[in-house]
Amino acid sequence: MEKHYVDLHCHPSLKPYSKSFKYQPQKQNILDAGRKNSIWHYSPPTDLEKFINRLVTLTKFTQTDMMCLAKANTKVVIVSLYPFEKHFLSKRIWGFKGLTDVLVNLAASISQSRIDYVLNHKNYFTDLSDEYAYYKQLHNQVQRVDGKIFTYKLVTNFSEIEKNNALETADKKIINIILTIEGGHAFNSGLDMNVDTAKRTEVLENVQKVKSWEHRPLFITFAHHFYNELCGHARSISISALKENQNRGLNSGITDLGMEVLTKLLDNTDQNRIPIDVKHMSTTSRKTYYNLLDTTYAGETIPVIFSHGACNGLRSLVQFNETDYPEHAAWFSDIDINVYDDEIVRIATSNGILGLQMDERRIGSKKEIKKSKVLFPNKEKQLRKKSLLVWRQIEHVATVLDDNNLFCWGIQAIGSDFDGIVNPLKGIWTAEDIRNLADALVPHANAFLDKQLLHLNDYNRITAEAIINRVMHVNAMEFIKRFY
Numbered sequence: 001m002e003k004h005y006v007d008l009h010c011h012p013s014l015k016p017y018s019k020s021f022k023y024q025p026q027k028q029n030i031l032d033a034g035r036k037n038s039i040w041h042y043s044p045p046t047d048l049e050k051f052i053n054r055l056v057t058l059t060k061f062t063q064t065d066m067m068c069l070a071k072a073n074t075k076v077v078i079v080s081l082y083p084f085e086k087h088f089l090s091k092r093i094w095g096f097k098g099l100t101d102v103l104v105n106l107a108a109s110i111s112q113s114r115i116d117y118v119l120n121h122k123n124y125f126t127d128l129s130d131e132y133a134y135y136k137q138l139h140n141q142v143q144r145v146d147g148k149i150f151t152y153k154l155v156t157n158f159s160e161i162e163k164n165n166a167l168e169t170a171d172k173k174i175i176n177i178i179l180t181i182e183g184g185h186a187f188n189s190g191l192d193m194n195v196d197t198a199k200r201t202e203v204l205e206n207v208q209k210v211k212s213w214e215h216r217p218l219f220i221t222f223a224h225h226f227y228n229e230l231c232g233h234a235r236s237i238s239i240s241a242l243k244e245n246q247n248r249g250l251n252s253g254i255t256d257l258g259m260e261v262l263t264k265l266l267d268n269t270d271q272n273r274i275p276i277d278v279k280h281m282s283t284t285s286r287k288t289y290y291n292l293l294d295t296t297y298a299g300e301t302i303p304v305i306f307s308h309g310a311c312n313g314l315r316s317l318v319q320f321n322e323t324d325y326p327e328h329a330a331w332f333s334d335i336d337i338n339v340y341d342d343e344i345v346r347i348a349t350s351n352g353i354l355g356l357q358m359d360e361r362r363i364g365s366k367k368e369i370k371k372s373k374v375l376f377p378n379k380e381k382q383l384r385k386k387s388l389l390v391w392r393q394i395e396h397v398a399t400v401l402d403d404n405n406l407f408c409w410g411i412q413a414i415g416s417d418f419d420g421i422v423n424p425l426k427g428i429w430t431a432e433d434i435r436n437l438a439d440a441l442v443p444h445a446n447a448f449l450d451k452q453l454l455h456l457n458d459y460n461r462i463t464a465e466a467i468i469n470r471v472m473h474v475n476a477m478e479f480i481k482r483f484y
Helices: 014-022 047-056 066-071 099-108 112-120 124-137 158-167 200-211 240-246 256-266 283-294 341-349 366-371 379-403 431-455 464-483
Strands: 007-010 076-081 143-145 148-154 172-182 305-309 353-356 412-414
Touching: 007 305, 007 353, 007 412, 007 431, 014 112, 014 124, 066 143, 066 148, 066 172, 066 431, 076 124, 076 464, 124 172, 158 172, 158 464, 200 256, 256 283, 305 341, 341 353, 341 379, 353 379, 353 464, 366 379, 379 412, 379 431, 412 464, 431 464
Parallel strands: 007 076, 076 172, 148 172, 305 353, 353 412
Antiparallel strands: 143 148
């Protein structure tokens, strides 16, 4: 596949911004790619790191640093600003001080200096603003990659992307960066694990500040791993020693403050609406939010966004133990953090988008993940098996939408969550491997069309190459053009 891919959700800055706390002055984005506090620092997985990942799922290498994205011929990337949550760290485990530090550092590959900062600061919004400033430091600065000149530019709308694309030459390339935010705690709520700390006026002022940013976020992921005093979250942490830290607010609904924040984010009086990404929201919160869209915002075009997730094959948020596709449901992880079939329809009818997460913990059932393993790694065989896990997600979405008489290839995209705390699909380690994934998906698409083409609605009968091009590029670009 020749087209570049667009990633709806990834974290290029999480590792280098965290590493920057080791140096003085802190929070500096260095153009020298040899330094670990540079967003250009290139650290692809070694054979040893791949072996360790297979063994204990740790991802110590970088996946979407700017050098990697340049090598992947990336033109547009949607990055997530994420103020690292205190509650990964704020409770001792098994009575040992610092054990959480070790676990989190191993999982996220940050730094002890960053951990100390997270534990001691009192303002998530300041941390958010500092990460935004980290990106701005090297905005439009030149970096040489494989004999070509690259720069990244923070953009404010789709028109800027078109202008930047027109400025490119064979030897001068531009990576367009669109901002998003992961977690409503970024407005400075949820600081304490056990009691509410949010100040209503401060939180709402911070929302307004973000809406007034020069580079306004394309969307905001309203919930994340821990209770943020705005809405309940879904279970997302599987490490038994840390799961208890998630319990407060788990599966609860949207709070009064959360409704005020939602209202402010969705207000479009000044043409600066920021839509909501429902990933990480509890099912209770999602149902409330959808009801809000159906009532208060009925008739308005507000996309339903699931930026980085996977299908669970289950019927609906209400009939959550039922499936209309038992064969498909057996492929998937039946967890409620994943998307239900009725949500797939809602995403499509709202002109929304579904980013497929490149994380083995989300994208397949334990049985299917086990079947996809290759004992003696063979690149071609491994890619064929792992790409099947991704294809099944694409296929299920298409089946649900076609059965509902909707265009069935228009919402699937890539939302890798690379450089977040993910366990990547083996063989699809970094952004550089996405092109290989695209090529590997085409045979799966052809096999599906060979069996199902005549069963599809006429308007859904497109070629395998067109399907995969939509997943990799077209759907995300159409979404950005429509809403940014």
